[in-house]
Amino acid sequence: MINEFFNPVKELAKGLSIILKNGLKNRVTLKYPEEQEKVRNNFRGKIKYEKDKCIKCGNCIKVCPAAGCISINEYFSIDMSQCIFCGNCVEYCPVNALSHTVEYTLAQSKKDNLILKEEIYGND
Ligand code: SF4
Ligand code: SF4
Numbered sequence: 001m002i003n004e005f006f007n008p009v010k011e012l013a014k015g016l017s018i019i020l021k022n023g024l025k026n027r028v029t030l031k032y033p034e035e036q037e038k039v040r041n042n043f044r045g046k047i048k049y050e051k052d053k054c055i056k057c058g059n060c061i062k063v064c065p066a067a068g069c070i071s072i073n074e075y076f077s078i079d080m081s082q083c084i085f086c087g088n089c090v091e092y093c094p095v096n097a098l099s100h101t102v103e104y105t106l107a108q109s110k111k112d113n114l115i116l117k118e119e120i121y122g123n124d
Helices: 002-023 059-063 088-092
Strands: 047-049 069-074 074-081 096-099 115-117
Touching: 047 069, 047 074, 059 069, 059 088
Parallel strands: none
Antiparallel strands: 047 096, 069 074, 074 115
């Protein structure tokens, strides 16, 4: 009978002590998107393409495991909705025309907006 009364009180006290203990710790979450976590310089984020360096060799297309992700026609394009951020295109580009940025907030309201085209980088 006594246990039936004290056990819930004990559990409540235990719960409150956990809340108080964690409430006094420094916050580990960020107020996203206003605050964003800094990533390392070698982070594989959004791909950057530099038209002036590109020799249109097509290596990036050959080494990309995501079929149809990169295309070179009238313009160079990368479909970031297909990209798996493996880094192959960056590594095998012979003239360093491709690089990873540290940008990781890529969400878009329209899928088409995830297709990065040459014009996006303002090289024209
Ligand atoms: S990072 Fe990988 S998946 Fe993404 S475009 Fe380059 S090769 Fe393709
Ligand atoms: S591998 Fe580099 S140089 Fe070759 S087409 Fe791709 S971006 Fe251009």
